[in-house]
Amino acid sequence: MSILLVGAGLSGAVIGRRLAEAGETVTIVDSRSHVGGNCHTERDAETGVLVHVYGPHIFHTDDAEVWDYVNAFETFRPYRNRVKATTGGAVYSLPVxxxxxxxxxxxxxxxxxxxxxxxxxxxxxxxxxxxxxxxxxxxxxxxxxxxxxxxxxxxxxxxxxxxxxxxxxxxxLPVRFNYDDNYFFHRFQGMPEHGYTAMIERILDHPGIAVHLDTVFDRSQGADHDHVFYSGPLDGYFDYELGRLGYRTLDFERFTHDGDYQGCAVMNYGEENVPFTRITEHKHFAPWEDHRGSVCYREFSRACGAEDIPYYPIRQVAEKALLGDYVRLAGAAEGVTFVGRLGTYRYLDMDVTIREALDAARGFLDCRAAGAPVPAFFAAPL
Structure with a gap:
């Protein structure tokens, strides 16, 4: 079969790889100039620091299959996220x-x-x-x-x-009555040695997969393929005909520093009179590397506009009502399955995204083998 995947992030890459390994012909399109979606990492030309371009992503999971999967494509180095917070003129560790x-x-x-x-x-x-x-x-x-x-x-x-x-x-965000300052509690935690983009490029490196970047998806493209997996915004697939689902977006104010700026990867700022939520210092996400210079991001959150990158689905009462209407539209659409954070309008950690992508690929192959229709969602948005 000819399969079109919209989005070259984790969902598209994992589903595409599994289907290509099963003998399907896979085409992946992405409107950006790189693979990896919001997990994209790249070397800063000025400092050599590996930068999480769309904000920090720390891998953590209890899912052994997912952990084995990512380690098959990239070496994951041990990493513990130890967040600090500045408030009231002092620095504390989080979680509380x-x-x-x-x-x-x-x-x-x-x-x-x-x-x-x-x-x-x-x-x-x-x-x-x-x-x-x-x-x-x-x-x-x-x-x-x-x-x-x-x-x-x-x-x-x-x-x-x-x-x-x-x-x-x-x-x-649990409260801990011990001195454990590891932000996450999962069994498996780490960072890809060469970045998430390198990992996703290896996942996509298969003769059955063709990737087209800088390519904007149009629904008419689906007519040239037997099935479409869509990981873009659910409302965007339907040209926002019912209205736009609400998201928060992020702005990053990049600055460099000669030396170590804050001594940790993430420093939260809890006070309302500080306009940004946190500062991230990217070289601390790869503590096995040694860099004199440093790249930092001040992170600002705001309402997502039509031209912005959507990050966090709001999912309050009004959004859930509109989501229900779009889910019904999706259920009536033919030849398309909606996947991932944007396709299902849910906040998803990376490990859950990969788990659902593996399950979607298996589900698709099972449906095809049984001659059954492929559902619009393998993971229900509501």
Whole structure:
């Protein structure tokens, strides 16, 4: 069969490779001049630093198959994401852990003491069933830690008050009553030695795959192929005929420094009067390399316009209603399957993106073998 994949990021590359290995003829188109999507990495000409062009991507997973998959195409070096935060004129470690608690409150609490202190003296236990981000924070860490580390950062990141966001967002940031400052908790964590773009180029290196960059997709192109996998914006496939789904986008203010600018890869800024959410220093994402110069990004979040790169789906009530309408349109479309972060309008970590891409490729081949129709979604957006 002739398969067209729209997007040369993780979804398109993984699905394309699996189908090409199964004997399909695969064509991949991407509007950008490079593969890798938002995971794209490239060497900075001035400093030699490997830069995460669209913001930092740290690989972490509990999925052994996904971990083995990426390691088949790139060497992953050990890496632990240890985030720092500047607030109130001091620097703390995140997620909130025992060190953060002791430093912030000027105490020397042991784990059980810290747990009791937070639960009895800080947490708002009158909130029994937190429904919003703010309620979740007040219930589990209390007003002081919430205002220092979460309130301002969240308002800048999402462009709305934390009381307008669901509690589920904060559940991704646990409080730890030990000194573990590893931001993630997954078994497998690392960074590709030569960058994500090098890895994706190897995934795409198959005689059954043809990649066309700087190529804007048009639905009419689908007529020349037996099936289309679309990883672009779901609403964009239908030319936004029902309206645009809401996203947040990011702006990066790049600057260089002679030496080590901040001593860590990620420094959050939780206070509302600081306009950016964080500064990333890219050479710290590859600690096995040695560079005198440094490349840093100040990161600003704002509403996504028509010409901007969509990053984070908002998925509030209005967006979910519109998403439902687009899902129904997608279900009625023929010969197309929607995949990935944009195609399913969901926030996805890289490992989940790869897992769903592997599952979609298997699902497609199973449908074809059984003579069954291929669904619009292998991973439901709602």
């Amino acid at each position: 852990n025992l060190h953060t608690i002791n430093q912030f409150f000027g105490k020397t609490l042991r784990p059980d003491e810290a747990r009791a202190f937070i639960m009895t003296e800080q947490a708002d236990t009158t909130i029994e069933d937190p429904q919003t981000f703010e309620e979740q924070a007040l219930r589990f860490v209390g007003k002081d830690l919430y205002e220092a580390f979460f309130k301002g950062y969240t308002q800048k990141q999402w462009g709305c008050h934390p009381s307008e966001l669901p509690a589920s967002i904060l559940k991704r």
